[in-house]
Amino acid sequence: MNQPHSTGKVYLVGAGPGAADLITVRGARLLQQADIVLYDALVTPDMLALCAQAEQISVGKRSGQRSAAQSHINTLLVESAQRAAIVVRLKGGDPMLFGRADEELNALEAAGIDYEIVPGITTALAAAASTRQPLTKRGIARSVALFTSSTAPDEAEETRIPDCDTLVQYMGGREAMLTAERMLSRGWSPDLPVMLVENCSRSDEVIRRVTLQQLAQEPVSATGPVLVMMGEAMRQRINAAR
Known part of the structure; x- marks a missing residue:
């Protein structure tokens, strides 16, 4: 420079x-x-x-x-x-x-x-550590996409859903429900495991475990920033936690 x-x-x-x-x-x-x-x-x-x-x-x-x-x-x-x-x-x-x-x-x-x-630790990696949930899994998930529904002023307000094994949506509070609806309309499985992490790494952190269908039916109620992790890599640990 x-x-x-x-x-x-x-x-x-x-x-x-x-x-x-x-x-x-x-x-x-x-x-x-x-x-x-x-x-x-x-x-x-x-x-x-x-x-x-x-x-x-x-x-x-x-x-x-x-x-x-x-x-x-x-x-x-x-x-x-x-x-x-x-x-x-x-x-x-x-x-x-x-x-x-x-x-x-x-x-x-x-x-x-x-x-x-x-550089700093991005929230996706911190959330994976906090929830003890790997974003990749041998034989099941070998790709991860980080995305957001936030758009530029002149950009269409439609979340682009990445084609990836594990999806991580940043700033997913109000937008998560709409994202789930669009994923279902495009053929994603209704029982796809989903983890919602609010206020990641803080003392008031909240973790919720739902399915894609449940996410599409109920708005995310949160007061802090929410990260949404979706994918088959999370099924075993989500089931064990229930």
Whole structure:
């Protein structure tokens, strides 16, 4: 990358799924060194305690709620780097997965600002660990798709269902029921095992085990972020838990 015109550097840091001790060592160290931290809505107070010395700016996005526009976040990132040496853009999960990182990187590059990306544990892997549920299984599931129903402003609002052995839907709270209906209409088995994980890795984590048919018939009631895992790889452990 070319040398930046600004004295500041921006770090896109993955906060992980929620629990403060699931951030990487590098990510935690950067938070402790940061002058300014721009953080997502799902970042916990425990995580922000790691950067008590920094100016903290909330730029969170929550479905159905008033939130910061992406263009505004891009502007804040550039302005922050022009007045501080170390700026952390703290994103839930991993910055490069469903985090709109591309738009922020484009803005930083256009302004000639140096940056670095620090990966984080994405929620799908944290949920698999928390539920003790492998996403792959020899002889049954050898492919995994991570998807979301979130769309761009000019994009059709129809969730594209991946053709994969195990499906993991991010931000699946309100959209999970509609996804299940579409899957059933396309020939997926009504008794396909489904696991719903709310507030993954946090003290208030909730795990629900249902079938695809049940998911299609009853809206997901949740107050926190929900991850939906679907596939035959989960059948044995789901049955054992019942």
